[in-house]
Amino acid sequence: MSVIPLNPAQKRAVEHELGPLLVLAGAGSGKTRVITERIARLLSRSIPARSIVALTFTNKAAGEMADRVQKLAKARGLSGKELTVSTFHSFGLQILSRERASLGGAFTIFDQGDCLGALKEAMRGTDAGKRFDVPAIMARISMAKNAFLTPEDLAKKDSEDAYDEITRILYPKYQTALRNFHAYDFDDLVCEAAHLLRSREDVRARWQERFRFLLVDEYQDTNRAQLELLRLLGEQHKNVCVVGDDDQSIYAWRGADVRNILEFEDHFPGAQIVKLEQNYRSRGPVLAVANAVISKRQDSKHKKVLFTEKEGGAKVQLAIAASRDVEGSYVAQKIRDLIKDRGVSAREIAVLYRSNGQAKVIEESLREQGVHYKLVGGQTFFERKEVKDVLSYLKLALNRSDEISLRRVINYPARSIGDTSLQRLALNALGRGWSLWQGVERVDAIDEIPNAAREGCKQLESAIASTRRRLIAEHKRASEVARELCTDIGLRADIDASSPSPQAAARRWGNVEGLFVTFAKREAREVAAGRDPAGEQGLLNFLQALTLNFDDEDEADPKAAVTLSTLHGSKGLEFDHVFLIGCEEGYLPHARTLETRANDASLSEAAQELGISSDIEEERRLFYVGVTRAREELTLSRCAVRALRGKAVPRTPSRFLDDIPKELIDVEDVKAAPQLSTEAATVQANALLAALDALR
Numbered sequence: 001m002s003v004i005p006l007n008p009a010q011k012r013a014v015e016h017e018l019g020p021l022l023v024l025a026g027a028g029s030g031k032t033r034v035i036t037e038r039i040a041r042l043l044s045r046s047i048p049a050r051s052i053v054a055l056t057f058t059n060k061a062a063g064e065m066a067d068r069v070q071k072l073a074k075a076r077g078l079s080g081k082e083l084t085v086s087t088f089h090s091f092g093l094q095i096l097s098r099e100r101a102s103l104g105g106a107f108t109i110f111d112q113g114d115c116l117g118a119l120k121e122a123m124r125g126t127d128a129g130k131r132f133d134v135p136a137i138m139a140r141i142s143m144a145k146n147a148f149l150t151p152e153d154l155a156k157k158d159s160e161d162a163y164d165e166i167t168r169i170l171y172p173k174y175q176t177a178l179r180n181f182h183a184y185d186f187d188d189l190v191c192e193a194a195h196l197l198r199s200r201e202d203v204r205a206r207w208q209e210r211f212r213f214l215l216v217d218e219y220q221d222t223n224r225a226q227l228e229l230l231r232l233l234g235e236q237h238k239n240v241c242v243v244g245d246d247d248q249s250i251y252a253w254r255g256a257d258v259r260n261i262l263e264f265e266d267h268f269p270g271a272q273i274v275k276l277e278q279n280y281r282s283r284g285p286v287l288a289v290a291n292a293v294i295s296k297r298q299d300s301k302h303k304k305v306l307f308t309e310k311e312g313g314a315k316v317q318l319a320i321a322a323s324r325d326v327e328g329s330y331v332a333q334k335i336r337d338l339i340k341d342r343g344v345s346a347r348e349i350a351v352l353y354r355s356n357g358q359a360k361v362i363e364e365s366l367r368e369q370g371v372h373y374k375l376v377g378g379q380t381f382f383e384r385k386e387v388k389d390v391l392s393y394l395k396l397a398l399n400r401s402d403e404i405s406l407r408r409v410i411n412y413p414a415r416s417i418g419d420t421s422l423q424r425l426a427l428n429a430l431g432r433g434w435s436l437w438q439g440v441e442r443v444d445a446i447d448e449i450p451n452a453a454r455e456g457c458k459q460l461e462s463a464i465a466s467t468r469r470r471l472i473a474e475h476k477r478a479s480e481v482a483r484e485l486c487t488d489i490g491l492r493a494d495i496d497a498s499s500p501s502p503q504a505a506a507r508r509w510g511n512v513e514g515l516f517v518t519f520a521k522r523e524a525r526e527v528a529a530g531r532d533p534a535g536e537q538g539l540l541n542f543l544q545a546l547t548l549n550f551d552d553e554d555e556a557d558p559k560a561a562v563t564l565s566t567l568h569g570s571k572g573l574e575f576d577h578v579f580l581i582g583c584e585e586g587y588l589p590h591a592r593t594l595e596t597r598a599n600d601a602s603l604s605e606a607a608q609e610l611g612i613s614s615d616i617e618e619e620r621r622l623f624y625v626g627v628t629r630a631r632e633e634l635t636l637s638r639c640a641v642r643a644l645r646g647k648a649v650p651r652t653p654s655r656f657l658d659d660i661p662k663e664l665i666d667v668e669d670v671k672a673a674p675q676l677s678t679e680a681a682t683v684q685a686n687a688l689l690a691a692l693d694a695l696r
Helices: 008-015 031-044 059-075 088-098 112-122 134-146 151-155 162-180 188-199 201-210 224-234 284-294 324-340 356-368 385-398 403-409 419-431 436-441 451-472 478-489 491-498 502-528 535-546 550-554 603-609 616-627 678-695
Strands: 021-025 052-056 084-087 213-216 240-244 272-276 316-321 349-353 373-376 562-566 575-580 630-639 641-644 647-650 665-670
Touching (some): 008 031, 008 272, 021 031, 031 052, 031 059, 031 213, 031 240, 052 059, 052 088, 059 084, 084 088, 088 188, 088 224, 112 134, 112 162, 134 162, 151 162, 188 201, 188 224, 213 224, 224 240, 284 316, 284 630, 324 349, 324 630, 349 356, 356 373, 356 502, 356 562, 385 451, 385 491, 385 502, 385 535, 403 436, 419 436, 419 451, 436 451, 451 478, 451 535, 478 491, 478 502, 491 502, 502 535, 575 616
Parallel strands (some): 021 240, 021 272, 052 084, 052 213, 213 240, 373 562, 575 630
């Protein structure tokens, strides 16, 4: 197979000799090829492989890069045997491990649970654990480390709220606890390696001599600690080559600092700059929209205008849907048409959105159409804990032999049936030939069960009995039964009490409310079709339809699934057909960037305090990332109206849509949801009947 020659810009980047180099690589411009070709060229010029280090952000990316370099080197008769291709954190660990004598001997690396334990240890003697969310404090400490702030540095900054103040107090205590345990956390792997290189001239000279050529992929995603590590390693030989795109800097929430790439020439004086502007991914119409939106950036230092030789292709579509449900149905129908009528593989289709909560209506609509999907960067709606808990109660009400569901809910919400009581209950039931549920029903016959646990079993039995009565004797609909069940078990109160913040509690309860709405929508469709949705059979039909597996449609290609992803999760992916939904103010850009709540101790405020970008311009870059995931066709969608607290509220189009010249898009008003196709309805009905037959 012939290899496409490097274009002039790629060639300049690959053939750059010595000194710092910034490669501004637009979306789809072949940046990974530039890095691998540059490494191969260094090897061909007799640079020892052990003198080269290439850094990236995930083990997967590092593995793929190493594999490509080794294949390229082998094809050219070169040896890359001692080449270092690594993540930043693995590289930091390499330095710390080799220099452990300088650090006082062996150390361990704490995982997230260990870190929270160390932080709680640091809280001893204070009431902070009662007044503050411990993971939120941990996240702020992590943010400070990513910004390369020591406890002393953080102490000099002004406190914006109570969380800032408690973090300033606990950060040094937490670090002391780690050192007492001879441990590092994940962030320390970079931070402590950089501190070591900064404080020990002999150590710094040793590593500078070892690695004379440094290359970094996705440089726009680096944080301040990673910049410092790179600066210290490269300050002697200055052979630092970074490849990235400031237009795709979207991770401020996890510490990435876009200033690193914007100010590269300040950190590495004399840097050469090469722009890669030829896009090999997207059709001309998609690229025109991407260029139009990103050209309005207010914080751009290095303007790029992408171009492509892939001309032609359909115009970008903008669908204006009457409501959220109409938007979901429209997208699902379009996807089914692509698969069934045009023969497009499901794996070449993606639906992108700003927040995980937007996936629910798409999931429902794709299920109705019989289209298999997978989620990237988030759980499916029906896999979220609070949703699964309610479903487990309902499954148990239908089938009290369902021990998996019983074990899930037997002590949730807490009713004093701890692990020991559950074990005694299970052993006694087994010894007497009972099911676990029969053990719950006959708990008074088991002497080893404490009174509190005995009472808990009776509470559970009562809740399940009431649910069965409503379904069978009263023949109520599942939407009503589920609401009454949640009241019986006090689920809302438990969610409020166990959530780290009121916002988190509202999100979790919103998921439960979403399940009630899903029940009600299905019931309305059943009534419209002349079927009775109520009672035991109605609930059974719903639960079975919910768990139908559509893999059978593509047995020869089990990975053929439509991808649902947040915009953040879509970074690095590409598809022939992309649907970017929810292009409205409040979604994209997100509401958090549009208003600041005085009582919101959010991480975004902490990010601003540490000098990390988290604003409208990042939302613009996020929109740009979504657009540039599309190779062939792009569909944007928004709703004209959405229901908010039971009222129809008009929606404002995203400001980013205003930046697209009207001649670049075709607009379609979608007033009503497309009818479920006869074929889709037949597939759905047959699958449901087969599932019910299997149960019988």
